[in-house]
Amino acid sequence: MLNLLGTRGTLPVSGQNYVKYGGNTTCLMTTVSDESCVIFDGGTGLTSLNKYKNFKEYHIFLSHLHWDHIVGMPIFEAFYNPTKNINIYLENKVEMASTDILYVLFKPPFFPVPKSKLRADIRINLIDSGDQFKFGDVGVHVADGNHPDGVLMHKVFLRDKIILFTSDYEHGSENDDFLIEFARDCDYMIFDTTYTPEEYSGEGGGMPKVGWGHSTFRYGIDFVKKAGVKNLVLFHHNPDYTDIMMDEMGILARREFKNTFVAFDGMQI
Ligand SMILES: [Zn+2]
Numbered sequence: 001m002l003n004l005l006g007t008r009g010t011l012p013v014s015g016q017n018y019v020k021y022g023g024n025t026t027c028l029m030t031t032v033s034d035e036s037c038v039i040f041d042g043g044t045g046l047t048s049l050n051k052y053k054n055f056k057e058y059h060i061f062l063s064h065l066h067w068d069h070i071v072g073m074p075i076f077e078a079f080y081n082p083t084k085n086i087n088i089y090l091e092n093k094v095e096m097a098s099t100d101i102l103y104v105l106f107k108p109p110f111f112p113v114p115k116s117k118l119r120a121d122i123r124i125n126l127i128d129s130g131d132q133f134k135f136g137d138v139g140v141h142v143a144d145g146n147h148p149d150g151v152l153m154h155k156v157f158l159r160d161k162i163i164l165f166t167s168d169y170e171h172g173s174e175n176d177d178f179l180i181e182f183a184r185d186c187d188y189m190i191f192d193t194t195y196t197p198e199e200y201s202g203e204g205g206g207m208p209k210v211g212w213g214h215s216t217f218r219y220g221i222d223f224v225k226k227a228g229v230k231n232l233v234l235f236h237h238n239p240d241y242t243d244i245m246m247d248e249m250g251i252l253a254r255r256e257f258k259n260t261f262v263a264f265d266g267m268q269i
């Protein structure tokens with residue numbers, strides 16, 4: 001089972017317009033055992049794991065380092081607990097100074113914690129597109145997506161299903177053909193549908209969002225149909241989109257692809 005702890009993109013939101021789908025930013029989690037779990041992205045959804053004290057070993061895959069995908073990390077209590085083992089996996093890129101990510105995230109003036117105060121046993125693992133991992137019954141394959149500054153997609157193999165998590169993804173590049181092959185015959189694709197088709201193109205009257213790194217439900221439907229994916233999960237919700245707007249997006253998408261689900265914080269697949 002994959003737990004969707006945060007499904008919002010770009011910015012966390014709260015208030016009465018966001019009760020149904022929630023406002024935490026990106027974080028997914030699946031358990032390997034009573035003491036071990038695999039986490040995808042460290043948005044504010046990550047902090048909902050603070051109440052579960054049983055885990056001793058965490059494997060945290062970061063799709064990329066944009067704020068909405070890491071902002072929950074400094075508030076994640078496991079980093080301050082000497083009994084915890086934390087493995088962080090992120091793409092091997094020179095410009096990120098990848099091994100220094102903890103300094104940047106936790107250190108003053110951004111947050112008042114020098115690295116020496118982090119008590120957990122923390123390992124940073126630099127990974128590349130094409131790498132494959134196995135934790136108990138959970139498998140993870142990573143591959144490059146299409147997003148400014150790069151992004152890793154994660155194909156998650158659970159005991160009874162295969163789920164592709166594209167995190168942030170913009171359609172329209174040569175990467176699309178690869179995505180369709182990578183997604184082929186998955187049971188679920190969790191796809192970046194930050195914009196409505198009209199907002200993306202600018203037909204709604206606003207600034208076009210071409211090149212901003214995100215996609216629409218229409219492209220998500222196109223991809224799942226071409227790849228033979230059974231179910232589509234709309235994800236990385238726009239912070240401007242209220243529950244009513246997300247309901248409408250779900251209705252429009254289901255007219256074109258029946259097995260479409262709108263992700264919400266707390267959803268389980
Ligand atoms: Zn994002």
Ligand SMILES: [Zn+2]
Pocket residue numbers: 064066147168213
């Ligand atoms: Zn991003």
